[in-house]
Amino acid sequence: MEYFLELFLGGLTRGSIYALIALGYTMVYGIIELINFAHGEIYMIGAFTALIFASVFTLLGFNDLSILLLASLAAVTWASAYGYTIEKLAYKPLRKAPRLSALISAIGMSIFLQNYVLLAQTSDFLPFPRLIPHFSFMDPIVHVIGSAELVILITTAVVMIALTLLIKFTKLGKAMRATAQDRDMALLSGVNINKVISFTFIIGSFTAAVGGVLIASHIGMINFYIGFIAGIKAFTAAVLGGIGSVPGAVLGGMVLGWTESFATGYVSSDYEDVFAFSLLVLILIFRPEGILGRSTTQKV
Amino acid sequence: MLSFAEIRRSVLVSAWFMFLTFPVMVIRVNPIEEVVEWRWRNLIMVGAGSFLISFVWRYLIARKERGKKAAEAGRAGGPPLARRAxxxxxxxxxxxxxxxxxxxxxxxxxxxxxxxxxxxxxxxxxxxxxxxxxxxxxxxxxxxxxxxxxxxxxxxxxxxxxxxxxxxxxxxxxxxxxxxxxxxxxxxxxxxxxxxxxxxxxxxxxxxxxxxxxxxxxxxxxxxxxxxxxxxxxxxxxxxxxxxxxxxxxxxxxxxxxxxxxxxxxxxxxxxxxxxxxxxxxxxxxxxxxxxxxxxxxxxxxxxxxxxxxxxxxxxxxxxxxxxxxxxxxxxxxxxxxxxxxxxxxxxxxxxxxxxxxxxxxxxxxxxxxxxxxxxxxxxxxxRPEGLIAGARRVYEFKGKKETSDTADGIHT
Known part of the structure; x- marks a missing residue:
């Protein structure tokens, strides 16, 4: 039973990270119907930025808490800046082009960013400092859930709630929903489409960077390639829950996290990624609209 | 002729890219010796590079827009010289x-x-x-x-x-x-x-x-x-x-x-x-x-x-x-x-x-x-979504009356 609980919580932690990254996919897809292939790379760049700034601040002799805050701040700032720039360079000129063109452009951007970090930094795995402190009140239950996991769960919950509020109750959220429903009509009603799309990329990159910092400090290792697998899995989570739906992304992330956690715990750890990809293939074949998604009829 | 507004835009673009690439390009951490390497030369290169590239980028975007307009106006020329040769x-x-x-x-x-x-x-x-x-x-x-x-x-x-x-x-x-x-x-x-x-x-x-x-x-x-x-x-x-x-x-x-x-x-x-x-x-x-x-x-x-x-x-x-x-x-x-x-x-x-x-x-x-x-x-x-050598479309040309030749030309694109 304790093993089961451990796997359950492990899956939940994993799933929260997938959900954080999946949010970016699902929001971008909801608005411009593009699979932002470079989204995983944003997450990777967020983690790298945090690592770089954490190292610099450590050398400057800052204390642990301020390092955590400053490094996370730098990570979300730069990740958002990258998200914004990528949209302007690689997707905006292609908004009226066939969808395949935008997707190929996104794949190109993803390969470019991976190799940019590889060449400018290193191809080796870098040790990531344990930014999240250890809480002593967690000691009695530390064999089931550690403080890092707790912080991940709480942060994910906070980000999700904030995002839901933003989408439901602010003017920007209303503009985002309008753009997602009908871009041309939103434009006619006076919504600044370019601004809304830019904001969507910024918010998506922000959550991806949060996920990047959390998972990197949990696992303790990063390299330039982490974004690819994480990106694919987060996309799986987004599709699983129903792409375009924010609660769907969270649910999809959790389901994927548990699938992986239980499959590796009870079956075999060699095929961890195979389980994730098989789940993706099965979902797309049998329920392409996802768990919470609505099926859309194609209009001619 | 380069206008002042063009130069200002490029300066802004180059400043933005210098900011954007700052952590990844300039700082490199060596985790074993615990030293940080500052590579300021890269920053200058990124700045100068993006300054120049932004001109080319804008020129190409403008050219593409012009091409699109020309195509819409129906002035699409025949196949390019290289292909005809x-x-x-x-x-x-x-x-x-x-x-x-x-x-x-x-x-x-x-x-x-x-x-x-x-x-x-x-x-x-x-x-x-x-x-x-x-x-x-x-x-x-x-x-x-x-x-x-x-x-x-x-x-x-x-x-x-x-x-x-x-x-x-x-x-x-x-x-x-x-x-x-x-x-x-x-x-x-x-x-x-x-x-x-x-x-x-x-x-x-x-x-x-x-x-x-x-x-x-x-x-x-x-x-x-x-x-x-x-x-x-x-x-x-x-x-x-x-x-x-x-x-x-x-x-x-x-x-x-x-x-x-x-x-x-x-x-x-x-x-x-x-x-x-x-x-x-x-x-x-x-x-x-x-x-x-x-x-x-x-x-x-x-x-x-x-x-x-x-x-x-x-x-x-x-x-x-x-x-x-x-x-x-x-x-x-x-x-x-x-x-x-x-x-x-x-x-x-x-x-x-x-x-x-x-x-x-x-x-x-x-x-x-x-x-x-x-x-x-x-x-x-x-x-250039069509690639280096664009795939040729099969074009059916109407070799009859002269009035219809305009529409036949239109299919060339």
Missing amino acids: AVHAGFHKPLMGALAVFVLIFPFLFSTYQVNIMATALIYVMLGLGLNIVIGLAGLLDLGYVAFYAVGAYAYALLNHHFGLGFWAVLPIGAVMGATFGILLGFPVLRLRGDYLAIVTLGFGEIIRLVLENWNDFSFGPSGIANIDRPGFFGVEMSLEAATNYVYYLLIGLVLMTIFFVNRLQNSRIGRAWIALREDEIACQAMGIDKTKTKLTAFALGATWAGMAGVVFAAKTTFINPASFTFLESAIILSIVVLGGMGSIPGVIVGALVLILLPEYLRAFSDYRMLLFGAILVIMMVF
């Missing part, structure tokens, strides 16, 4: 003749090393032409194409290892295996639309690679399979040099065969059905084209070439392991098709030669190879 009979035949002679005497002019590189490039020409069927003609974005390549390579490696089957016996088997896997993948994804299809094929490619990596009893895991037989020639013993030349000629033969088949396919009933499918799926169905059959044949035929290329690859290198079949390989083949021009046979050949040979000859440049591939995909999509 290439297809002109007086020029075409000597050009092709010279090319054929060069291709045939290539191994006598250059060293074994060069022939080997050329053979690698030819394998990519085959792969590119195969993927071109799936992406260029049928418009199905297949990101797991390398899986079929792996199937062919492992089919030969395993059959050779366990049963001692030769290259020529396995070449058709590899092709059939490729086609079978193509259909196996094709069936479940028939209902999916473009971008979902891309992700599923990517997942499929990764599953094949991960299985090959982890199923030690079957595929010998990450260590791969070594000592695969080279292609035989009626049992004649060959030196390494002769074997390399032999593989080269064999590949030339296979590429010619591929070109022949793809060319015939393109202009056949099924080829036209693919193009119709690419242009508009619903309209295509409305015209009475069987969508299922058309998609499955595209997958199967595309995968056939990958299967054959895989067999040749295994025979050429005599060693394979799962590391040769990563997603990046699929991305390279995709770049070849996109750079060359989707749906264009000469385009794909040029694309493969450029992308595979350039990094080999410009050694200093080979580190930046993948970076460049990524950039090529983005830049081609933004500025």
